[in-house]
Amino acid sequence: MTISNTPVLPDTRPWLTAFKVYLEPASLRMLSLGFSAGLPLLLVLGTLSFWLREAGIDRTTIGYLSWVGLAYAFKWVWAPLVDRMPIPVLTRVMGRRRSWLLLSQVAIMLGLVAMSFNDPQVALLPVVWGALAVAFGSATQDIALDAFRIESADMDRQAALAAAYQTGYRLAMIWAGAGVLLLAARAEVADAVGYQHGAWHFAYLVMAASMLPGVLTVLLSREPLHRSLPPVKNAWDWLRGALVAPFADFVQRYRWQAVLILALIATYRISDVVMGIMANPFYVDMGYSKDEVATVTKVFGVIMTLVGAFVGGVLSMRLGVMRVLMLGAALSAASNLLFAVLSTRGHDLNGLIFVISADNLSSGIASAAFIAYLSSLTNVNYSATQYALFSSMMLLLPKFLAGYSGRYVDTFGYVNFFVATALLGVPVLLLVWLASRQKRLVLPEK
Secondary structure, three states: OOOOOOOOOOOOOOHHHHHHHHHOHHHHHHHHHHHHHHHHHHHHOHHHHHHHHHOOOOHHHHHHHHHHHHHHHOHHHOHHHHHHOOOOOHHHHHOHHHHHHHHHHHHHHHHHHHHHOOOOOOOHHHHHHHHHHHHHHHHHHHHHHHHHHHOOOOHHHHHHHHHHHHHHHHHHHHHHHHHHHHHHHHHOOOOOOOOOHHHHHHHHHHHHHOOHHHHHHHHHOOOOOOOOOOOOOOHHHHHHHHHHHHHHHHHHHHOOHHHHHHHHHHHOOHHHHHHHOOHHHHHHHOOOOHHHHHHHHHHHHHHHHHHHHHHHHHHHHHHOHHHHHHHHHHHHHHHHHHHHHHOOOOOOHHHHHHHHHHHHHHHHHHHHHHHHHHHHHOOHHHHHHHHHHHHHHHHHHHHHHHOOHHHHHHHHOHHHHHHHHHHOOHHHHHHHHHHHOOHHHHOOOO
16 A cells, blocks of 8 residues: 555544445445454353353353453464465455455354354363354454455545444344343243253354354455455565565554554453453343343443444544544443442342443444554555454453453452453553554554
């Protein structure tokens, strides 16, 4: 991509006109593909933790099993392969981005089916292996999808595509959270008491089938504009182009500011990610039923997620990404304090409605702005690899800390845990402020 000295300025069109961008074909495709991207995450993390806790698995073990999510944090390792390596036959027919998307979606579906047929109360390890397969397939899908999104529109549309993607992503997370709980609750045998594996088996099979709309979208979409890659003379040339060049390009463009960028990326979502692993065990321990958690998440979570994602996308275009990044960081940390208050009230359904609504609103705003910011940092020549690096950095530290969340709760209790996760967000505010003072990081030159 050529470098321009013209900055990407906030949109000055009328508000109603700005919202029409979400009806464009590229935005609608990203809505569907965002759903496919968001579906697997909770099924191997949050919802899985609800299933495991109901099956009698202790919180410390559940916390450690969240390290399955580290597959997302290390996807940069194989991102260069997704960026450059063709899949025999499939890439020739569908193109590089779509072929990798389809392959990863099939892997996710097979992993979910495998998880559904195994009972963690009887044998935990097969469930873990299935979850690892889903996580690996999901991380690979993210690599290809991020590149597909970045290459599908100019910079002035990236915030809108990010918001559409985030909306689909969050809707999928609600379906993979509330939907699974509703399905499992309805599939339970009425006269039986306690944990029932058959209910979870049915729910996870439905989740595997829920990947089909994303598969159909990939099949019906067009491949982004083909980029001719330089001819490869030998294996070293290929390795240099696939592995070294993307990282060297990033450091060369941002120099010492690359350290500030990576620090911000590594910590921006830390409050949400660390807290999220214990959210479902918290609901179980507070006595909320699957129906209650599912209904509250489905109704109020959907509304506030949609509001947050769309408002975050529009605000990013109107006011600039950095202002919305600061707002999102503050709201994300504050919403964790609401969970701390809720943990002192026992079974409080109205309190749960308010807290989940606030949490989804803040997360939608923060995520839409953050995705747009990450997209603006990439060079389109290395979009898959560079974006994978950024999104991996976003998860590495939070996922590692989240592995100890169960032990922390067992030792200090839920109130202290939620307060601690809120305090983790304070350094993020400082990093956003520092980045906002660097003109090159506020208005990235492409």
